[in-house]
Amino acid sequence: QSVLTQPPSVSGAPGQRVSISCTGSSSNIGAPFDVHWYQQLPGTAPKLLIYGNNNRPSGVPDRFSGSKSGTSASLAITGLQAEDEADYYCQSYDRSLRGSVFGGGTKLTVL
Amino acid sequence: EVQLVESGGGLVQPGGSLRLSCAASGFTFSSYWMTWVRQAPGKGLEWVANIKQDGSEKEYVDSVKGRFTISRDNAKNSLYLQINSLRAEDTAMYYCVRWGDQKSSFGLWGQGTLVTVSS
Numbered sequence: 001q002s003v004l005t006q007p008p009s010v011s012g013a014p015g016q017r018v019s020i021s022c023t024g025s026s027s028n029i030g031a032p033f034d035v036h037w038y039q040q041l042p043g044t045a046p047k048l049l050i051y052g053n054n055n056r057p058s059g060v061p062d063r064f065s066g067s068k069s070g071t072s073a074s075l076a077i078t079g080l081q082a083e084d085e086a087d088y089y090c091q092s093y094d095r096s097l098r099g100s101v102f103g104g105g106t107k108l109t110v111l
Numbered sequence: 112e113v114q115l116v117e118s119g120g121g122l123v124q125p126g127g128s129l130r131l132s133c134a135a136s137g138f139t140f141s142s143y144w145m146t147w148v149r150q151a152p153g154k155g156l157e158w159v160a161n162i163k164q165d166g167s168e169k170e171y172v173d174s175v176k177g178r179f180t181i182s183r184d185n186a187k188n189s190l191y192l193q194i195n196s197l198r199a200e201d202t203a204m205y206y207c208v209r210w211g212d213q214k215s216s217f218g219l220w221g222q223g224t225l226v227t228v229s230s
Contacts, residue, residue, distance in 0.1 A: 002155060036216040038156070045206055045220040046156065052214030089156050091217065099170050100146070100158040100217075
C-alpha cells in the first residue's frame with residue numbers, strides 16, 4: 001500500500017488527452033510538499049518528467065503538464081503518442097515518515 | 112558526461128550481505144544529497160535512504176533501519192549502500208539517485224544494480 005495513491009492504469013488513443021491522479025494527505029502533498037513526476041519506459045530507469053508540481057525539465061515536451069491542489073496532484077498528457085507508453089510515478093516528501101514517498105505507479109497504454 | 116553508475120549487485124542467500132556502490136561523474140558530487148531507491152520486480156518505486164552532502168545526516172525507510180547503511184566518499188565521488196541481514200523482500204533493482212535538483216526532485220538516476228535474495 002503506497003502512501004500516495006495513483007490509478008493502476010489509464011489508456012487513450014493517439015492524439016487524445018489523459019490525466020493521472022495522485023492523492024496524498026496533510027502529511028505530504030498537503031503539508032505542503034512539492035510533487036514530482038517520473039516516467040519509466042519499459043526496461044529503463046525512471047526519468048524526471050515534472051518537478052515542483054508544474055515545471056518541466058529541459059527537453060520534456062510541453063504535452064506534459066502537472067498541477068496540484070490541496071492533498072492531490074495530477075499529471076496531464078495531451079496529444080498522446082505511442083512513445084508515451086510507460087509507467088508514471090508521483091513522488092513527494094512525508095513529514096510523519098521523514099522520507100520521500102512514491103505513488104504506486106500508473107501504467108499508460110496508448111491504444 | 113553527467114552520470115551515475117551502480118555496481119555490486121548479485122545473488123545472495125537470505126541473511127547475507129552486499130555492498131552496493133555508485134560512481135558519480137560529470138557534476139560536483141559533494142554538493143548534493145544522494146539517495147537510494149529500489150524497485151522490486153514488477154512493482155513500484157520505494158525510497159530507501161538519503162545522505163546529506165557531508166554525510167552528517169542520514170534517513171532510512173523503516174523497513175531497512177538497522178540493516179542498511181548509506182555512506183559516501185566525496186573524495187572518490189562515490190555513494191555506497193551496505194545491506195545486511197538480507198531478506199527475500201529486499202530483492203529489487205537498486206537505483207542510485209541524485210536528490211535536490213530542481214525543487215528537491217530526483218533529477219539524475221543511475222541504470223540500477225539488481226539484488227536477488229534467494230537460497
